[in-house]
Amino acid sequence: MTVSLLEQLIDALRVLPGVGQKSAQRMAYHLLERQRDGGRRLADALAESMERIGHCKRCRDFSETELCPTCASSARDAQLLCAVETPADRLAIEQATGFRGLYFVLQGRLSPLDGIGPRELGLDLLAQRLEEGEVRELIVATNPTVEGEATAHYLAQLARARGVQPSRLAHGLPLGGELEYVDRGTLSHAFGSRVEIRE
Numbered sequence: 001m002t003v004s005l006l007e008q009l010i011d012a013l014r015v016l017p018g019v020g021q022k023s024a025q026r027m028a029y030h031l032l033e034r035q036r037d038g039g040r041r042l043a044d045a046l047a048e049s050m051e052r053i054g055h056c057k058r059c060r061d062f063s064e065t066e067l068c069p070t071c072a073s074s075a076r077d078a079q080l081l082c083a084v085e086t087p088a089d090r091l092a093i094e095q096a097t098g099f100r101g102l103y104f105v106l107q108g109r110l111s112p113l114d115g116i117g118p119r120e121l122g123l124d125l126l127a128q129r130l131e132e133g134e135v136r137e138l139i140v141a142t143n144p145t146v147e148g149e150a151t152a153h154y155l156a157q158l159a160r161a162r163g164v165q166p167s168r169l170a171h172g173l174p175l176g177g178e179l180e181y182v183d184r185g186t187l188s189h190a191f192g193s194r195v196e197i198r199e
Contacts, residue, residue, distance in 0.1 A: 006032075058129070060122050061105045062087050070094075070103060077101045082139040083126070083155055085109050085148065093141060101139070104129070109142055109151040121151070123158065130162040137165045144171045144189070 003011075006028065013024035031039035055061065056068035063069075070076060080101025084090045090103050106121040118124070129135065138159040142148035156166035172190030173182055182190075 055107075059103050059105055060107055060125070061090060061103060075100070078134050079136045080139065081129070081135045081137070082141050084141045085143060085151075089141060089143075106142075106151070109145070109147040110154060111147045118154070123154075126155075127158055127162065130159060130164050135164050137167055139167050139169070141169045 009028045009031075010021070010024045013019055013027050014021065016024075019027070031042075052064055053062050054064070056063040056071055057066055058071040059068060061068050061070070065072075077100050080099075081104055082090075082093065082099060082101055083104045083106060084093065085106050085108060087105055087107075090105055093099055093103075104122075104126050106123075108116050108121055110116060110118070110121065130138065138155065140152045140155045142151045142155070152168055156168070159166040170193065172186065172193060173179070179187065
């Protein structure tokens with residue numbers, strides 16, 4: 001029994017995160033009914049992106065070239081290296097802060113149950129980079145999940161063993177939030193990670 005092109009399109013759209021059968025069906029119908037030109041542009045962009053976008057050999061971020069523009073820039077501070085879980089996390093930090101250092105994109109977090117260990121995260125490459133002696137601080141910007149915390153602990157050990165100072169992004173109360181509405185885990189972590197008020 002052959003599968004129709006429409007069924008193939010719907011099934012292909014389901015590969016996207018958060019897209020179930022109904023959403024994929026709605027997208028497919030929309031493209032076919034109203035956006036055929038947009039659908040062709042989407043197909044072309046997808047095909048070219050899958051073919052040409054790889055990973056930067058230095059930081060593992062997505063890149064069309066051997067070195068991404070951030071790693072290739074001489075204006076960045078090579079002494080500061082920020083380790084993030086995903087390219088989306090790197091982009092969030094880049095857009096929200098004035099950080100002018102470099103990045104290392106793990107492309108995940110340690111999760112032995114899912115078969116994700118140090119090798120899958122490129123930690124051999126990170127260790128090699130830390131051993132070069134240029135990096136003086138490794139800023140660990142993993143998410144505050146169980147796996148993210150385990151990854152942060154591992155990265156801190158990796159950095160210390162190579163004479164690099166590890167630091168961790170602060171976690172806690174959102175600016176403008178009220179204590180009574182903050183979840184218990186966040187409040188507990190913020191309370192335990194309190195810092196001295198300086199003049």
